[in-house]
Amino acid sequence: MTVCFPSIDLFNRPGRTALVLALLSPALALLLPVRAGAQEPQSVRIGLTYSGSSRPGLYLLPMRGQQADSIRAIIARDIDFGDRVTVIAPDSGVPPTEPLNFPLFAQLGAAAVLQLTINPAGALHVVLYEVAAGRLMHSRDFPLGVPALSPDWRRSVHAVSDEVERWSTGVAGISGTRVLFVRGGTLWQVDADGAALQQVAGVGSALGPVWHPNGTTVAFTEMLDDGTRVVVRDLARGSTRRFVKERGSNSSPAFSPDGRSLVFSSGSDGTDLFLAPIDGSAQPSRVTVGRGSTNSQPTFAPDGRRIAFTTSRLGRPEIYITDSDGANPEHLTTSGFGDQLYRADPAWSPDGRFVAFSTQIEGRLQIATIGLRDHAVKQHTMDSVNEDPSWAPDARHLVFTSSRSGSKQLWVLDTESGRLRQLTHGPASRMAAWSPRLFSAR
Numbered sequence: 001m002t003v004c005f006p007s008i009d010l011f012n013r014p015g016r017t018a019l020v021l022a023l024l025s026p027a028l029a030l031l032l033p034v035r036a037g038a039q040e041p042q043s044v045r046i047g048l049t050y051s052g053s054s055r056p057g058l059y060l061l062p063m064r065g066q067q068a069d070s071i072r073a074i075i076a077r078d079i080d081f082g083d084r085v086t087v088i089a090p091d092s093g094v095p096p097t098e099p100l101n102f103p104l105f106a107q108l109g110a111a112a113v114l115q116l117t118i119n120p121a122g123a124l125h126v127v128l129y130e131v132a133a134g135r136l137m138h139s140r141d142f143p144l145g146v147p148a149l150s151p152d153w154r155r156s157v158h159a160v161s162d163e164v165e166r167w168s169t170g171v172a173g174i175s176g177t178r179v180l181f182v183r184g185g186t187l188w189q190v191d192a193d194g195a196a197l198q199q200v201a202g203v204g205s206a207l208g209p210v211w212h213p214n215g216t217t218v219a220f221t222e223m224l225d226d227g228t229r230v231v232v233r234d235l236a237r238g239s240t241r242r243f244v245k246e247r248g249s250n251s252s253p254a255f256s257p258d259g260r261s262l263v264f265s266s267g268s269d270g271t272d273l274f275l276a277p278i279d280g281s282a283q284p285s286r287v288t289v290g291r292g293s294t295n296s297q298p299t300f301a302p303d304g305r306r307i308a309f310t311t312s313r314l315g316r317p318e319i320y321i322t323d324s325d326g327a328n329p330e331h332l333t334t335s336g337f338g339d340q341l342y343r344a345d346p347a348w349s350p351d352g353r354f355v356a357f358s359t360q361i362e363g364r365l366q367i368a369t370i371g372l373r374d375h376a377v378k379q380h381t382m383d384s385v386n387e388d389p390s391w392a393p394d395a396r397h398l399v400f401t402s403s404r405s406g407s408k409q410l411w412v413l414d415t416e417s418g419r420l421r422q423l424t425h426g427p428a429s430r431m432a433a434w435s436p437r438l439f440s441a442r
Contacts, residue, residue: 058168059110059131060089061096065118067148071157072116077193078161078175081421083396083414085112085168102134112137112168124160128167138167151196155439158191162437174392176439179399179423180209180218181410181432187220192392192412192434194423202238206231208431212255212278215438219253219262230264232278245274245284252296256324257304263287263324265296273298273309275324287326299348299355300324308332308346308355317344319357319370332370333357335377345388351395358387367400369415380413390434399423401430 060076076089088110095117105113115127123141130137142160145152155176162173177192180200187200187209205223212218212232219232222242230243230253244250245266253264255278262278265271270292274284288295293313300307308321314331318341322329332355333343342360349356354369359379367381367389384404391398398413408430410423423432 055084055086056111057088057109058085059105059108059113060087061113061115062090062093063095063116063118068116068118070149071124074154074157074193075114075116075161075164078158078173079165081175081193081412082161082165082173082394083417083419084165084171100129100134102129102131105131114164124157126160126164128164154191154196158193159439162439171394172437174394174397174437176437177393178435178438179390179410179432180211180435181424181429182207182209183424183427183429185223187218188429190410190424192423194425197424200233200235203231203233208252210254210433211435213257213259213436215436218433219255221251221253230262232262241278241280243276243284245276252298254298254300254307256300257302263298263300263307265294265298270294271296273307273326287324288322288329289326297345299346301348302350302352308348310344310346317342319343319346319355332375333359333377335370335375347389347391347398349391349395350393353395356389356391356398358389367398367413378415380415380418386411388431390432392434393437397434399432399434401432 058079060072063072072089076087079085080087086109088108100113110131112131113129115129117125119125119141123143125141126139127136128138129135142156145156147153158175161175165171165173175192178189179192180187180189185205187203187206188197189200190197203220207221207223209218209220216236217232217234219230221228222231227248227250229250232241232243233239243262243264246268248268249271250264250266253262255262260277261275263273263275266274266284270290272290272295273287275287276282276284287307288309290311290313293311295309295311297310298307299309305324306321307324308319310317311320318331319333320329321332343357345358347356352372354371356367356369358365359368361379364385365387366379367386368377368379370377381402384402386400386402389398389400396415398415399410400413401408402411404411405422408428409425410429410432412421412423
């Protein structure tokens with residue numbers, strides 16, 4: 001028997017002798033009786049604590065039924081990619097019968113046990129146990145999409161993963177999200193685990209995509225022979241609306257958190273930021289007064305009151321913050337971090353605590369974050385060229401463009417532990433935008 005995820009550090013835990021013996025015969029050990037689980041309490045979560053160096057264990061029991069191996073593998077991968085919990089997922093075997101051996105699970109490093117079964121109606125029955133108290137904490141049936149292994153089916157399983165993570169840690173997972181990006185001048189989408197790659201229909205010559213908070217509308221910069229313009233497209237309906245303040249450059253859109261407004265960069269001799277209602281009910285209003293400088297790449301604070309953006313008003317790209325009406329501009333990146341004083345591509349974290357950005361260090365762009373409270377800067381990448389960061393809705397993970405694999409591809413970074421994983425493969429991919437949570441099991 002093998003353990004599926006190399007990040008599991010089983011043999012460095014106390015009681016490793018007992019653990020090795022348990023691994024040699026897990027099916028027999030799990031059947032040893034301890035006590036029956038209690039009835040599920042209402043609105044209770046385990047509240048597992050975690051840090052970048054130590055994550056509580058979640059033991060994922062074997063299961064039976066159609067697509068059992070696929071379901072188990074997707075949920076194990078989803079929760080592992082969440083980086084808050086260590087998934088302990090031995091190779092599939094015979095599912096144990098209750099009562100479960102909770103002391104053994106504790107020796108295996110598990111703080112919780114997840115049991116998955118397919119009920120007679122074809123729904124996924126999910127049970128979460130707390131190991132320390134030896135009790136059932138949550139139990140629920142989740143309908144699965146049809147047909148099996150279809151995109152809808154996978155989204156249903158992702159929604160289960162995110163809900164299990166919420167039960168366990170109090171923070172919903174991010175597997176039920178998608179990443180929008182540019183490949184060959186066209187827009188593409190991919191699930192947060194790198195599966196279900198799909199081209200966005202009806203879009204060509206696109207740059208800089210962003211998501212609307214509703215998760216069904218996007219905006220991007222459309223390349224034209226005589227300049228650029230901003231396009232808002234409803235992915236469900238296929239309808240579009242175009243925004244142009246002046247002839248020439250109209251680019252780098254960003255939606256307000258309430259979804260009612262769009263800020264974008266526009267101009268011919270220099271560019272400024274303009275704010276417009278997305279329903280077209282009013283003309284765009286000026287946000288910045290750049291006096292010939294370039295002001296672009298806006299990103300809203302979660303409360304919608306402020307905007308961070310890139311500006312050349314100091315003679316080099318720097319990141320400023322302004323009120324959404326243009327008042328109180330403030331230089332954010334004042335620390336001198338980076339050898340050539342180049343800072344761009346700001347992305348405001350969903351919890352409002354950080355702005356991620358690209359900074360030039362030793363001649364190459366790297367990903368960094370700056371705290372909004374103390375202005376402390378943290379560098380997150382060192383290898384190759386890294387740019388265009390975008391936050392996941394959990395305010396912990398970033399997707400960005402990197403050349404570390406030999407061509408530009410999308411990579412995902414856990415900003416707390418530094419763990420990296422490659423998201424896209426194949427033709428060059430860049431300019432990623434992480435969606436809000438799209439698929440809920442609640």
